Amino acid sequence: MPIQGGSRLGPYKPVLESEHPKSADDWSPDGCFVVYDTGRSGGAAGSTGTQDLWVAPLDGDRKPIPFLVRPFTDVQAQISPDGRWIACSSDESGTPEAYVQDFPKPTGKGQVSTEGGAEPRWRRDGRELFYIAGRELMAADVRTDGAAFHAGVPRVLFEANLDSRTAVRNRYVVSPDGQRFLIIAPAEQACPAGRPQLAVAKPLAARYSKMSSTGKLQPGRAGSASARSPRR
Numbered sequence: 258m259p260i261q262g263g264s265r266l267g268p269y270k271p272v273l274e275s276e277h278p279k280s281a282d283d284w285s286p287d288g289c290f291v292v293y294d295t296g297r298s299g300g301a302a303g304s305t306g307t308q309d310l311w312v313a314p315l316d317g318d319r320k321p322i323p324f325l326v327r328p329f330t331d332v333q334a335q336i337s338p339d340g341r342w343i344a345c346s347s348d349e350s351g352t353p354e355a356y357v358q359d360f361p362k363p364t365g366k367g368q369v370s371t372e373g374g375a376e377p378r379w380r381r382d383g384r385e386l387f388y389i390a391g392r393e394l395m396a397a398d399v400r401t402d403g404a405a406f407h408a409g410v411p412r413v414l415f416e417a418n419l420d421s422r423t424a425v426r427n428r429y430v431v432s433p434d435g436q437r438f439l440i441i442a443p444a445e446q447a448c449p450a451g452r453p454q455l456a457v458a459k460p461l462a463a464r465y466s467k468m469s470s471t472g473k474l475q476p477g478r479a480g481s482a483s484a485r486s487p488r489r
Contacts (some may be wrong), residue, residue: 275295287340290313292324309325344388359406369388374395384398392416
């Protein structure tokens with residue numbers, strides 16, 4: 258699992274090398290850890306699940322630290338802006354749902370979604386969590402009281418027609434204020450070679466609603482991806 262850093266993006270250097278496939282999920286706000294999921298637990302006892310979550314330190318001996326190693330699929334982790342929590346998708350209930358766990362040790366957790374949840378993302382201030390449920394982009398207010406985590410009732414923001422041909426991670430990003438979303442959407446039939454497009458949520462969508470795979474903004478319909486108007 259290589260990384261590339263520096264202001265001029267210097268050469269790649271390995272963070273972790275092993276025989277098992279890995280996917281980097283997130284980088285901690287302080288730059289000290291990379292959270293990743295892996296198809297196997299590297300021989301750790303108790304793991305029979307499809308995916309486990311591990312933490313790779315970027316200093317010291319860089320020995321991987323198991324975070325969630327259990328008989329479930331735990332993926333798509335993202336660390337909260339204050340570095341105290343991790344949001345992830347887990348099928349421990351039998352259906353993938355969005356959860357929040359303590360970090361760096363998963364001593365407690367709270368369930369955020371109620372009818373399926375994947376690809377959780379934090380708002381910059383850590384007071385709101387977004388996730389995907391089916392074809393809808395959801396939001397839930399969250400707060401912490403000391404070591405306790407509380408999540409509000411989830412609400413639908415809009416239908417997020419994510420492109421299913423891309424990897425099931427990082428298919429959308431949220432602006433720091435939680436008001437705009439950049440989404441990898443399926444291409445329209447007129448798009449050459451059927452390439453995915455990036456749909457920009459309002460207010461930017463009023464002028465530009467699509468970004469093609471060539472990287473050029475192209476005019477489109479305003480509101481192709483709805484902004485912060487929760488559906489009732």
